Amino acid sequence: MNNTTVLSFTYTSLPARILFGAGTSAQLPDELRRLSISRPMILTTPTQKDLGERLAKLLGGKTAGVYAQAAMHTPVSVTKDAMEACKSTGADGLVAIGGGSTIGLAKAIALRTDLPQIAMPTTYAGSEMTSIIGQTENGRKTTQKTMKVLPETVIYDVDYTLRFPVPASVTSGMNAIAHAVEALYSENQNPILDLQAIEGLSKVLPALWTILEDPCNLAARTDLLYGAWLCAVCLGTGGVALHHKLCHVLGGTFDLPHAETHTIILPHALTYNASSVPEAMEKLRLATGSEDPAREFQRIAHRAEGVPVALRDLGMAEDGIEKVVQITIDSPYYNPRPLDRDALTNTLRAAWAGAAPGSLTRSIG
Numbered sequence: 001m002n003n004t005t006v007l008s009f010t011y012t013s014l015p016a017r018i019l020f021g022a023g024t025s026a027q028l029p030d031e032l033r034r035l036s037i038s039r040p041m042i043l044t045t046p047t048q049k050d051l052g053e054r055l056a057k058l059l060g061g062k063t064a065g066v067y068a069q070a071a072m073h074t075p076v077s078v079t080k081d082a083m084e085a086c087k088s089t090g091a092d093g094l095v096a097i098g099g100g101s102t103i104g105l106a107k108a109i110a111l112r113t114d115l116p117q118i119a120m121p122t123t124y125a126g127s128e129m130t131s132i133i134g135q136t137e138n139g140r141k142t143t144q145k146t147m148k149v150l151p152e153t154v155i156y157d158v159d160y161t162l163r164f165p166v167p168a169s170v171t172s173g174m175n176a177i178a179h180a181v182e183a184l185y186s187e188n189q190n191p192i193l194d195l196q197a198i199e200g201l202s203k204v205l206p207a208l209w210t211i212l213e214d215p216c217n218l219a220a221r222t223d224l225l226y227g228a229w230l231c232a233v234c235l236g237t238g239g240v241a242l243h244h245k246l247c248h249v250l251g252g253t254f255d256l257p258h259a260e261t262h263t264i265i266l267p268h269a270l271t272y273n274a275s276s277v278p279e280a281m282e283k284l285r286l287a288t289g290s291e292d293p294a295r296e297f298q299r300i301a302h303r304a305e306g307v308p309v310a311l312r313d314l315g316m317a318e319d320g321i322e323k324v325v326q327i328t329i330d331s332p333y334y335n336p337r338p339l340d341r342d343a344l345t346n347t348l349r350a351a352w353a354g355a356a357p358g359s360l361t362r363s364i365g
Contacts, residue, residue, distance in 0.1 A: 009190035014131060014147075014236050020156040020229065022222075025120060028095070029059060031153050035116045037093030039064040041086050043106050044098045045071070048122065051097050051160070055120075064091035072258060073136040073251050074104035083109055091115065096151075097160075099123035099172065100258055107133045107149035117151040122160040124172040124204070124224060125259065126179055126232030129154065134248060141252020150236075156229060158222050166215050167306035169224070171259035173208045174297065176228040177201060178243055178266045179235035181293075184280035185273065186239030187334040193238045194283065196230045201287040203227030208300055243269035245333040246348070249324050256314045263301050264311055264351055267294040271357035272347045276337040294357040310354025321348045 019027055032040060041064040044052040049068035056063050067085050071078050082105055085091075096106035097120040104127055106117045111133060119128035131150040134143040164172075180197035183189065204227035210220035246269060247261045271294045274281050281293070290296035301307045308314055325344045332339055350359055 007191070009192075010188070011190050011192045012237060014129070014150060014233075016129060016150060017153045018156065018229070019153065020226065022158045022218075024155050025055070025058070025157045025160070028055065028118065028120070028155060031118055031155065032059070032093065032095075035093060035118070035152055037116060037118075038062070039089070039091055040093045040095045040118070041082075041089065041091035042066045043070055043082070043094060043096045043109075044068050044102050048098050048102070051122070055095060055097060064089035070096075070098060070102040070105040072101050073141055073255065074101070074108050074134060076108075076135055076137040079105060079108040079112070079135070083112060086113065086115070094118070096120065096128075097122065100125035100127045100175075103127045103151070104134065106151070108135060111146065111149050114148060118153045118155065119151040120155045120157065120160070123164065123168070123259070124161075124176040124228035124231075126176055126228060126235050129229065129232035130236035132235070134252075136252050139253060141248050143248060156225055158218070158225055161221050161225055162216050162218070166211060167304055168259070169211055169215070170208055170300065170304040170307050171257075171263045173204050173224060173228065174263040174266060174301065175259045176204055176231040177297065178247075178262050179231040179238075179240075180204075181266065181270060181280075181284065182241045182243055183234035183238035184283055185277040185336050186241060188237070188239045189280075193234055197234050197238075198283060198287045200227045200230030200234065201284070204231065205288055205296075205300075212300075212304060240333055241269075242272060242328075242333065242335045242337075242339070245328055245335075246324065249327045250311070250316070253323065253327065254314075254316050254320060256311070256316060260308050260314060261311075263307060264309060264314075264354075267298040267357040268347050268351045270294045270297070272343065273335065273337050298357060311348075311352040313354065316352065318349075318352055321345060321352060324348060 042052045052066040094106045094117045096102045133149045180200045183193045183197045203223040207220040207224035284293040
């Protein structure tokens with residue numbers, strides 16, 4: 001009798017057109033024509049308004065204007081205002097240049113209008129490769145999946161990342177790493193995702209260490225953006241678990257900055273799940289070259305000047321921990337380890353204090 005276990009899995013890829021390289025933003029006019037967009041609304045944040053205006057010049061002023069009010073966690077109030085701007089100017093498409101806040105706004109508009117999108121990421125956050133949208137209203141962040149929000153084209157231009165500040169590069173890179181880590185033990189885990197996650201990690205982590213010493217290193221910036229793209233594919237086609245749930249709750253409830261929250265939570269959420277995902281942990285050890293990947297992730301945050309390593313550094317009060325635990329338990333995401341109130345509380349206490357991963361959870365086994 002043959003007792004061999006036959007490999008079985010389901011993998012669904014998302015349809016997206018990717019342009020990757022240096023100077024690829026020059027291809028924007030051609031992509032707009034390909035998508036039959038004649039009056040794009042250019043979206044960005046107040047601090048990146050100059051990038052939006054540069055794109056408008058590239059397009060010879062043939063736009064519906066630059067809307068530079070994108071905000072963290074995609075507030076519904078901002079989306080409504082942006083939609084009014086689109087309507088009043090006759091916009092027939094969207095160009096989002098920036099990070100998760102800007103791309104999230106484009107998604108929120110597309111969800112309501114079905115306008116085609118071109119995403120031009122300047123960070124490593126990865127929202128551009130997913131059919132996931134998160135929105136915040138009345139202090140609660142909710143997420144949903146729908147193909148209506150997946151950008152039609154993503155233009156990755158390494159040139160836009162060369163002067164990305166080191167602290168922000170590290171936190172955005174850690175955000176990308178979190179996508180790959182959870183893909184290794186997500187509900188939709190499969191061999192294809194594993195390959196993408198491991199390749200993404202093997203590019204992102206060494207690139208971050210290089211950028212700490214040489215911020216404008218072109219090879220490292222290219223590896224980082226390429227690795228972040230792979231990590232984003234993991235997020236878009238895989239799934240998430242406790243880490244993302246905690247970050248969504250913390251961000252939506254306390255308006256904490258997205259990438260910084262990911263950087264702080266990842267080592268602790270990974271430690272919470274480690275004993276339940278031995279195969280994933282072995283893959284992480286190989287990909288990171290560390291016997292303790294959670295400590296390695298925290299170590300790079302400690303090495304990067306200006307990167308917060310504790311939730312209290314972000315202004316969160318300690319008495320908010322109980323609220324986060326309750327919301328997480330009331331509406332959980334899939335997770336390989338059952339959610340235990342005491343263990344979750346101690347995990348968050350360690351994250352709040354910036355303690356070593358697992359240093360407080362060991363007391364309860």
